[in-house]
Amino acid sequence: MGRINRSFAVTRVTREDGVIRTDTRADTVSVEEPLEIRAGGTTLTSTMRTPGHDIELAHGWLFAERLISSPDDVTTARYCAGAVGPEGENTYNLLDIDLAGTAAPVTPNLIRLTPTTSACGVCGTQSISELLHRTHAPIEPVALDPDLIMALPGKLREGQKQFRKTGGIHAAGAFDLDGNALVIREDIGRHNAADKVIGHLLLENKLPAKDTILVMSSRASFELVQKAAMAGFPALVAVSAASSLAVELARQAGMALAGFAREERFNLYAGALAGGRR
CATH class of the missing domain: 3.40.140.10 (Cytidine Deaminase, domain 2)
Known part of the structure; x- marks a missing residue:
């Protein structure tokens, strides 16, 4: 995709010996774009992310939401060709997931209608108490060096x-x-x-x-x-x-x-x- 970062002309402002100086030059910034994740035609969530490794991101999110517990629970993951930019190009911002029969069912309380920002991972969930009582994989403690x-x-x-x-x-x-x-x-x-x-x-x-x-x-x-x-x-x-x-x-x-x-x-x-x- 080649959209991990972009260059912009920026003005850098410095103070040297009490004198304000400006210098315009190119600067590189990280790309932030939306990613919509769908399963069976239903939008599950949208998040602001840096493009790249989107399929890993989707698998990680589906795992955290307890929809899947194994890679076999996802049969296909593909970008939707219908998501196009102003010049007709594929934006690669819509990911279609097909879940296997072994995956958990998609229920209404799982759907995030409010986009998740790049700063918040639990926006749209109903309560902190619900999250506190989620099951997780058994942990084998380690002593830290x-x-x-x-x-x-x-x-x-x-x-x-x-x-x-x-x-x-x-x-x-x-x-x-x-x-x-x-x-x-x-x-x-x-x-x-x-x-x-x-x-x-x-x-x-x-x-x-x-x-x-x-x-x-x-x-x-x-x-x-x-x-x-x-x-x-x-x-x-x-x-x-x-x-x-x-x-x-x-x-x-x-x-x-x-x-x-x-x-x-x-x-x-x-x-x-x-x-x-x-």
Whole structure:
């Protein structure tokens, strides 16, 4: 598709020795476009995302919504040729999914009529209490190696190709307990990046994600902990803060949760460190 980023003429403003200076030059920004996901002709959701790995995103979202539990629950996934731009080109912004008979039925309460923004992964859901009581894959707890946790944000940055170009895109990565990257995905929305990673692991038959750590370039919000828990991740590491609901859910689920992860420090909100330290 080639629409991951775009260039615009921008004016950069600087102050040097008290003097305001301006300079117009090309700058690269991350693309944000809508993606509508349909199943059997019914629109399930629309989300603002960065184009690319859309089928993984759809699988991750369907998994998080408990519509599917296996790649076999999806028989086909294709872009709708009827979604065209102003010049008659396919926009690749409408994805048609055919579900197998093994998939869960599509019910009215599952349909998101309000578009999900790139900042919010649970918009349109009816209540937080409903989300808190969702079932998730059994989690096998792991004790976190402090040196590994402090190294993971840097390892994630190594795979953030679009961030280096734009500075305006999130990343999610799945890493094994030795710090090896299994998959890294970027998106304008942090929840979309997580869905792409989870969708990739689902398609590779690597769920539940035991002995695997989900690393996010964002804060640790409730919906990200929920997605990680449902996928069976025993730990989530974020470079920014954790919310109160994220901490509560991680502790309920038996997940380790670390935030403000840097080269020399991090906060442990839930779980245990290797060696029995907490």
